[in-house]
Amino acid sequence: xxxxxxxxxxxxxxxxxxxxxxxxxxxxxxxxxxxxxxxxxxxxxxxxxxxxxxxxxxxxxxxxxxxxxxxxxxxxxxxxxxxxxxxxxxxxxxxxxxxxxxxxxxxxxxxxxxxxxxxxxxxxxxxxxxxxxxxxxxxxxxxxxxxxxxxxxxxxxxxxxxxxxxxxxxxxxxxxxxxxxxxxxxxxxxxxxxxxxxx
Amino acid sequence: xxxxxxxxxxxxxxxxxxxxxxxxxxxxxxxxxxxxxxxxxxxxxxxxxxxxxxxxxxxxxxxxxxxxxxxxxxxxxxxxxxxxxxxxxxxxxxxxxxxxxxxxxxxxxxxxxxxxxxxxxxxxxxxxxxxxxxxxxxxxxxxxxxxxxxxxxxxxxxxxxxxxxxxxxxxxxxxxxxxxxxxxxxxxxxxxxxxxxxx
DNA sequence: AAGCCTACCAAGCATTTGCTTGGTAGGGTG
DNA sequence: CACCCTACCAAGCAAATGCTTGGTAGGCTT
Numbered sequence: 001x002x003x004x005x006x007x008x009x010x011x012x013x014x015x016x017x018x019x020x021x022x023x024x025x026x027x028x029x030x031x032x033x034x035x036x037x038x039x040x041x042x043x044x045x046x047x048x049x050x051x052x053x054x055x056x057x058x059x060x061x062x063x064x065x066x067x068x069x070x071x072x073x074x075x076x077x078x079x080x081x082x083x084x085x086x087x088x089x090x091x092x093x094x095x096x097x098x099x100x101x102x103x104x105x106x107x108x109x110x111x112x113x114x115x116x117x118x119x120x121x122x123x124x125x126x127x128x129x130x131x132x133x134x135x136x137x138x139x140x141x142x143x144x145x146x147x148x149x150x151x152x153x154x155x156x157x158x159x160x161x162x163x164x165x166x167x168x169x170x171x172x173x174x175x176x177x178x179x180x181x182x183x184x185x186x187x188x189x190x191x192x193x194x195x196x197x198x199x
Numbered sequence: 200x201x202x203x204x205x206x207x208x209x210x211x212x213x214x215x216x217x218x219x220x221x222x223x224x225x226x227x228x229x230x231x232x233x234x235x236x237x238x239x240x241x242x243x244x245x246x247x248x249x250x251x252x253x254x255x256x257x258x259x260x261x262x263x264x265x266x267x268x269x270x271x272x273x274x275x276x277x278x279x280x281x282x283x284x285x286x287x288x289x290x291x292x293x294x295x296x297x298x299x300x301x302x303x304x305x306x307x308x309x310x311x312x313x314x315x316x317x318x319x320x321x322x323x324x325x326x327x328x329x330x331x332x333x334x335x336x337x338x339x340x341x342x343x344x345x346x347x348x349x350x351x352x353x354x355x356x357x358x359x360x361x362x363x364x365x366x367x368x369x370x371x372x373x374x375x376x377x378x379x380x381x382x383x384x385x386x387x388x389x390x391x392x393x394x395x396x397x398x
Numbered sequence: 399a400a401g402c403c404t405a406c407c408a409a410g411c412a413t414t415t416g417c418t419t420g421g422t423a424g425g426g427t428g
Numbered sequence: 429c430a431c432c433c434t435a436c437c438a439a440g441c442a443a444a445t446g447c448t449t450g451g452t453a454g455g456c457t458t
Binding site: 028029031032086112116141144148149150151152154155158159161162165166169170172173180185188189192193194195196197198199 | 343348369387
Binding site: 212 | 408
């Protein structure tokens with residue numbers, strides 16, 4: 001096999017630059033990160049970025065769409081499985097914390113900048129993904145209520161919002177290699193979500 | 200009483216401009232809101248803002264410090280009361296959702312821009328307030344575990360993060376006058392937090 | 399009537415921003 | 429050896445940005 005097209009161990013130059021950009025976008029926000037910031041971090045001049053990408057927008061576009069494609073493929077797997085609602089709910093939570101572990105910058109960008117980006121036609125798919133995500137959680141919650149594993153008096157919409165927000169906002173403080181693994185965090189979160197903190 | 204200094208029903212001109220700025224900062228972020236945006240929304244030219252304020256920074260400074268002063272006064276009241284830990288925890292949650300109801304823009308600004316602002320010396324007090332907030336929740340949780348109203352195996356630090364994030368992130372979707380009052384949202388949240396969603 | 403204060407306008411300046419243009423060095427291929 | 433491709437540099441442009449400066453209109457006080 002010829003390694004001519006991707007000579008670097010860390011992926012193609014294009015992928016390296018996207019990883020650098022993702023980290024900066026996550027740290028400082030999309031609009032607050034300049035193309036000069038990205039170029040400096042990569043050790044090149046800002047103009048040189050335009051050899052690889054059309055625009056700053058196309059960078060964040062590729063970062064987000066690639067990430068979401070992978071994430072929703074995993075959600076779909078869970079939805080399609082024949083486990084009970086409680087198990088599927090747990091799996092969805094675990095997959096989310098796994099995404100924070102493996103794709104922290106992408107999650108952070110989506111959390112911080114999606115509202116702004118979605119106002120451009122180019123990023124309309126972000127709104128669709130949002131609706132899709134809502135569908136995943138609401139479906140699982142309703143199935144849980146119907147099969148009796150969740151409280152019958154649950155406000156499904158409100159609960160969906162609590163779960164969505166709590167899971168993803170963890171990207172603000174979770175750091176790989178820190179005091180807890182993402183699996184431990186997911187376990188604790190699932191315990192609180194299902195059984196509460198009361199004794 | 201002379202009404203010479205505050206002729207307007209909606210507060211002084213200064214306060215009006217701060218309210219306009221707060222709304223825009225919350226919507227688009229601090230750095231992504233220009234002084235021309237604020238001036239346009241107020242119906243004046245951007246230069247005229249500098250008759251009222253030293254800088255864009257001093258606007259967000261006044262917005263955040265005023266808000267936090269009021270919020271932490273309420274937390275202190277709760278901490279000083281002689282109710283049991285569970286009641287105090289509930290009260291702290293209710294006060295937080297009340298803040299979202301009454302000071303949505305301020306909460307949103309703190310959530311979205313505090314990380315960035317705190318890198319300037321001028322906003323060092325934001326980090327202190329953060330530590331203070333942590334102290335409030337951790338104190339209540341530890342008291343709850345000690346007095347037996349909360350599970351003995353609770354990871355207090357992790358639980359604190361879950362509560363803090365879940366409560367404040369609600370500012371992203373909660374809208375006054377919407378389908379639920381802030382009191383109803385607080386009730387549902389407390390129920391989930393304490394008892395879980397499991398049947 | 400004189401002076402002062404509040405609230406604003408009109409114009410512009412220095413810097414930063416995303417992006418463009420024309421060019422070059424090095425390596426592989428026919 | 430001629431050709432081409434990838435990856436970059438050097439220089440700069442138009443627009444946007446925070447903020448400054450000098451001035452004006454209207455009301456209140458003395």
